[in-house]
Amino acid sequence: MATAAATPLRIPSAAVAAGAAAGGLVGGYGIARWTKKRPLGGVALAAAGAVAARQWQRTGGTKTAVGLSAAYVAAFAGSHPLAKKIGAWPAVLTVAGAVAAASWTVTRRAAG
Template sequence: MTKLPGAAKLPGAVRVPSAVIAAGGLVGGYGVARWTGKRQLGGVVLAAAGAAAARRWRRQAGGPAAGALGVAYVAAFAGSHPLARKVGAWPSVCGVAGAVAALSWAVADRNARR
């Protein structure tokens, strides 16, 4: 397990895969928006997780891959809205989050140094 920079004070700290960050941003952003009734607050969660995932993608897979994954993240967010009309909100969000996580793992996490 890889320790985070400066994590000497936290033995056992591990790096969270970018797939988890990205999926968590989509699910967490929706959950926060739904439970607080404040869409802007959900957007903050979505954007913060997207930025964190993008930094990891760039470090692990390079700029072009990070750009493509960023587009996929935004497209998943946008695509979850019309999909929700057909399958429901939570199934839609979970489905697009799973797709982004799988893509992120395949492109950036699978071959990342541990």
């Protein structure tokens, strides 16, 4: 019996970048909180940020990568004062959503 070759799943690069950015913010916080080792959360945050930045550079070029990387770092920094107002998890989820939306919007526009 002959089988058809499976078509590889193509995930849009905008989705990969948005997921890496949001995942880095949420994952970094989660790791830091659950392990009680903030540097370990920072490693996860930085690694996911590097993956996202590489994807942003591939999709939109250097200016896009620099701009969205700045937004990523600003979101991380901004989550701290926001957490004092709305709580830690809501703050992290809010900034992760904002970065993911910005990433999706900018990289889709750059790729299309």
